Amino acid sequence: MEEHAADPSHPRYRSLLMRHRLEIAAEKGMLADSALIAHGRGEAYDYLLDEKTSSSAHVATQVALGALVNAQHPVLSVNGNVVALAGDEMLLLAAKLDCPLEVNIFYRTPERMQALLSDLHERKTRLGIDAEILGAEPDATIPGLKGPRAKCESKGILQADVILVPLEDGDRCEALVAMGKTVIVIDLNPLSRSARRGSITIVDELTRCLENMLSMDRTQLPSLESYDHNQTLQDALNTIVDGMRNKFSDGKE
């Protein structure tokens, strides 16, 4: 880990901790080549969001949790960066919702799949929780996607009515929406294709969002009907814009 990162009082502790988690995952062969660049893009947006969960993102998180709680077949989809950054939190959420978690990666190779599945099973044992981990035996495909990236499990992603896809590729997000699913996106870039195409988008950092979701009162959640997608994305842009307005012109920094 980089200097100072072991000290939780360091202002960049959390950011350095996330980098450390990615370093470990990279060593284990869990990540795609583009993983670190993608993480850097996220860091830039989180910086612009002042590294805080906005009230709008908090409401979107509540709506998303409500959709998962009320689903017939909720599924949590995880890729390399998600397992690296928040494998524990995703497993804890799956256990709490009593739903499967499915490894589903864009650049699919047997080696990466094995590394991710092993890591998740180790985490599950360490956490001492019960959660079904899918992805090892794909027997179905997501319509509209080509090649290995279309693979999924029939008892997981294929039959899901509500699916959580943190840090998802735009093509796959669109393909899942086209299947008629309620697709919940967690993405720091409110302008990304995933953020725009998702049914419910939470513009927040992954671990902050999941910690919020895990601690929420499940009896007091707003309805999906109350969720305004465009307004949620615009709220995120406004948060960024408000931080930039007159930042230099008025002499302040």
Add this chain to the structure above:
Amino acid sequence: MEEHAADPSHPRYRSLLMRHRLEIAAEKGMLADSALIAHGRGEAYDYLLDEKTSSSAHVATQVALGALVNAQHPVLSVNGNVVALAGDEMLLLAAKLDCPLEVNIFYRTPERMQALLSDLHERKTRLGIDAEILGAEPDATIPGLKGPRAKCESKGILQADVILVPLEDGDRCEALVAMGKTVIVIDLNPLSRSARRGSITIVDELTRCLENMLSMDRTQLPSLESYDHNQTLQDALNTIVDGMRNKFSDGKE
């Protein structure tokens, strides 16, 4: 290289080309651990700037070139990402300005220094140009910095009156400014410490900026006195903000 990247008509050709250059540099041991994450942050800001050189950035580039042309001892400082992304362009600029280029890296190890110096000498031979490459024999230090990151050459960075530091770390940028130098920063994040602390800041993508600089008419450059630092940074923020305003609220995307 990732799919489609070999086709220059692909809308993401340039972005994929830059990633490809980083992959090659990583294989050669030229990059720090944080290099790809830093590049991803840059990608996010360039996306917000619509991947174009703004008129304000163009003027800042002209001012910067004028400062280099009129300097007594101009020096171009390069780190791992700069050599990876724009080693050729930096050497061409050094040849054009008849000034030294100095390898100066934050996470300094003998192996990385050697990899960067070898790469630059190979490029120089291939380009068939004359440019002095410094950094191999540091005999001075930048005051205010600790450890290996303070090292520099007395006939290079130490004596420079005007120094170009693309993609520079904030601490080192501040230390160079504190030495009384005119520090020219190239940085895609107008809010970064380097961007704020630099004497002249060009908020633009590195290779776009250098290509502009290499093709500029050197007889028609605006003076340093005409440069408004805060306004230049605010212009960059305004470009970002203008792209975000009412992006979703009015129903457009």
